[in-house]
Amino acid sequence: MKITKEKTAESLLKVVQEKADVNLSACYQCRKCSIGCPVADRVESPPSEIIRRLQLGAGDELLQTGLIWTCLSCETCYARCPNKINFAAVIDALKYMAVEKGVAKPEGDAPLFNRIFLDTVKSYGRVYDLQAIATYKLKTGSMKQDMDKFPVMLKKGKMAILPPSGADKGMVKRIFKKAAQNKGTGK
Amino acid sequence: MKYAYYPGCSAHSTARDMHESCLEVAKALGIELNEIKGWTCCGASAAHQTDRELAASLASANLLLAKQMGMDMVVNCAACYSRSKAANYEIIHSEKVRESVADSLGQPYDGSVPVRHFVEIMAKDFGLAKLRKKIVNPLNGLRVASYYGCYLVRPAEVTGFDDPENPTILESLIDVMGGSNAEWSGKVDCCGGMQNLTQTEITVRRSAAVIEMALNAGAECIVVACPMCQISLDLRQADMEKLLGRKYNMPIIYVTQLLGLALGISSEKLGFDRLMVSPAEIIKTVGNGQSIEQSLYGTVATFPYHQGYKNE
Numbered sequence: 246m247k248i249t250k251e252k253t254a255e256s257l258l259k260v261v262q263e264k265a266d267v268n269l270s271a272c273y274q275c276r277k278c279s280i281g282c283p284v285a286d287r288v289e290s291p292p293s294e295i296i297r298r299l300q301l302g303a304g305d306e307l308l309q310t311g312l313i314w315t316c317l318s319c320e321t322c323y324a325r326c327p328n329k330i331n332f333a334a335v336i337d338a339l340k341y342m343a344v345e346k347g348v349a350k351p352e353g354d355a356p357l358f359n360r361i362f363l364d365t366v367k368s369y370g371r372v373y374d375l376q377a378i379a380t381y382k383l384k385t386g387s388m389k390q391d392m393d394k395f396p397v398m399l400k401k402g403k404m405a406i407l408p409p410s411g412a413d414k415g416m417v418k419r420i421f422k423k424a425a426q427n428k429g430t431g432k
Numbered sequence: 433m434k435y436a437y438y439p440g441c442s443a444h445s446t447a448r449d450m451h452e453s454c455l456e457v458a459k460a461l462g463i464e465l466n467e468i469k470g471w472t473c474c475g476a477s478a479a480h481q482t483d484r485e486l487a488a489s490l491a492s493a494n495l496l497l498a499k500q501m502g503m504d505m506v507v508n509c510a511a512c513y514s515r516s517k518a519a520n521y522e523i524i525h526s527e528k529v530r531e532s533v534a535d536s537l538g539q540p541y542d543g544s545v546p547v548r549h550f551v552e553i554m555a556k557d558f559g560l561a562k563l564r565k566k567i568v569n570p571l572n573g574l575r576v577a578s579y580y581g582c583y584l585v586r587p588a589e590v591t592g593f594d595d596p597e598n599p600t601i602l603e604s605l606i607d608v609m610g611g612s613n614a615e616w617s618g619k620v621d622c623c624g625g626m627q628n629l630t631q632t633e634i635t636v637r638r639s640a641a642v643i644e645m646a647l648n649a650g651a652e653c654i655v656v657a658c659p660m661c662q663i664s665l666d667l668r669q670a671d672m673e674k675l676l677g678r679k680y681n682m683p684i685i686y687v688t689q690l691l692g693l694a695l696g697i698s699s700e701k702l703g704f705d706r707l708m709v710s711p712a713e714i715i716k717t718v719g720n721g722q723s724i725e726q727s728l729y730g731t732v733a734t735f736p737y738h739q740g741y742k743n744e
Contacts, residue, residue, distance in 0.1 A: 264527060265485070271685065283622045285640060317632065317638070318477055319582040319622035324596050326539075331587075340481050353630030359478040366473045372441040381629060394667060398446075401706045405445040405662075413470035416493050416537070423536040424486040 256302045257342070264341060265334035272296045278322035278332055280373040290333050292322045299335075308343040312336065313349030354385055364388050370412025375404055433557055435548070436498040437465035440509035440659075441473050447509065449703025454508050454550050455686035456702055460695045461558055461566065464633035468497045474515040477626055485501050491519035495545045496537060504546040506553055508688075509519070510658030514583035514591060516547045521590045524551035526542060526649035549584060551657050551687060555601050555677065560608050568696040570610030575719050576690070577651035578613040579642065581661040582622050596620065602655060602687055607618075611693040625660035630670075633675065639664045640672040643680050653683040653692055653714050662686060665702035666708045683711040693718045 255264070262269055279291035288311040290298060297305055313336060322332040340356075343349040349356045361380045365373040380389045398404040443451035458465045473491035495516060498505035507513040523530040523543030534540040554563065580599050588596040597620060603613045624638030641663060646654050656662045676740045684707065692702040699715050701703075718722040 278703070283624070284634065287634070315627075315634070317582075317622050317624055317626045317634070319626075320586040321622070324586040324588060328587075337484065338479055341483065344482075351630075353627065353632075354539065355481070355627075355630045357651075358630055361483050362476070362478040363482065365514075366475075366478075370472045372445075372473050372476065374441075374445045378629065394670075396709070398667075401449050402710075403446050403706055409441065409444060411470065412472045413493070414472075415701060416470075417472050417490070419538065420486065420489045420536045423488070423532075424483055427532065428483070 251322070255361035256369040257304060257307055257339075258299045258302065258327065260342065261299060261335055261338045265331060266333050267334060269296050269330065270298055271330055273328070275327060277325045278330075279325065281321040281325050283319060283321070284312070284315045286290065288315050293349070295335070295339075296330070296332070300342060305346065308339060308340075309348060309349050309350065313339050313343055314353075314355050353380075355380065361395035363374060363421075364416060365408075368414075370414040370417045371411050372407045373405075375406060376408065384397075433462070433553070434464040434466065434503055435506040435553065436501045437467045437504040438474075438494055438505050438507050438512060439467065440469055440507065440512040441476075442509055442659040446663050447498070449706040450508055450659055451663070452693045453686055454495070456692050456697050457577060457688045457695065459549075459699065460561075460697060461554070463553060463558060464489045466501065466699060467480050468494060468501065468505070471497065474512045476511055476573070478514070479670075480518070480628065482558055485529060485532040485536070487515065488519045489533050489547075491515045492533045492541045492543075493525065493537060494543045495519065495543075498540070499541065499545045504548050505694050506548050506550055508550045508657075508679070510549070510581065510583035513547060513549050519543070520547060522547070533664040549657065551584075551601060551605070552593070553616070554691065555605055560604055563605075564608045567609055567694050569694050569718050571606070571612075571690070571694060571718050573612045574714065575614055575650050575652045576606045576611045577616055577646035577649055577654045578606060578619060578687075579646070579654050579656050579661060579665070581625075581656070581658050582620070583658055602657065605687060606655065607692065609691060611690075614646060614649035614651040616645050616649035616651070621645075623661045623664040625664040628660075628664055629717050632668075632671070635664050636668050636671045636675050639668050640676055640678060640680075643682050644678075645674070647682065651682070652717075653685055653690075653711070655685055655687045657687050657704050658728065669709055673696055681709055683707065683709050683714050685711055685714065690718075 276293045279293040283290040316336045320333045336395050362377045365377050459633040475487045479487035515600050518541040584593045585596045594601045623633035689702045
């Protein structure tokens, strides 16, 4: 594969290592992570290759690599790494940066879903599935998909109609407010 | 046995059957589950993909409440379990996270509350020997594939649940119930649940691969302890038929539902009617009036498990 080195203010490596709290120089490319990765066959660069690209000074082009939003967070990579590199945290760090820089363009809009999901948590203190799923489907124009499942799930009580109640909403609001403040200060 | 109980958001929505069967089993075994008052969302996968400190803080809010109750926190949802364990781990290992969480919550939390899955409570705290004596409807050799998925077992240094590549705690419960354990290599594979809404095809293919493996091992049903796995494997069987042309008809049952049946609790109370793929055959197989002594003999004779036993 072709590895391009773009000119960015600082290489991604340093930022990723800091955000994910990992040391990627410990990787000796044994590729156990890539062998265990259940979506390796669907992406251009499997985990070990992402690490190599970071080591070689990859720039922001890596934020558009397919694995970031195809990853299943199964953590097989982390569990099998002989050097205990938390690659799941590396993917999370790449996600933060991709969203921050506005370059997250995944197939199936996971960043949008995460935002909608957390918005319901912010409002009710707990997840409101029905609102989260309906909003996501409306915004992505995927209303038709899974339409047949809703009536069955409602009938079987597998989807709550009313929003959740009983949570300490004040605490959750406080946590979200602090997170927004910290983001503002770059903390 | 008293615990602080954290039901998790899915307990009142997609996993009501998990929650209901857990409460029923706890009641039957005399395990006291005290629901944490005012509990909030653990952040699930959306928070850790968005902001590391936000994820740790959301999960810690509940851990702090459990700490004030002075009890271990019991969780049923494998995802909540994983997020709560991860919060504890990060708070202990990172000063930055610890400080950020304290600032968010308005008071310090030290990551010290033990987080336990209800499966551990049944198998370890209540104990297999005691549990064996409580079985009134043995599984009669029902062939069960125990499926762990990701969140319970990985990463082992964070969850400390069981062997991350070959866990056997669910099998030990199936054995006690008089079932026969399917030997299979898919038990810690990923069901693809994370992409259930966003890239559904991945979930359908991953979950189909898991069911295929269980089927090849002769399983009559798959037992799970995670609501994400349950919904992917169960609800997506209709999509597997459309996409792959395979009709599996494999019941996907929570371990607490199956144990509830074995303890003599009626299937209605255990939420069996909420499952998508009909569990009618399983309910029929379990409990044909066989005596406890026979089931005891059967399970002891095949110890440590894996071979299972057939009612002669």
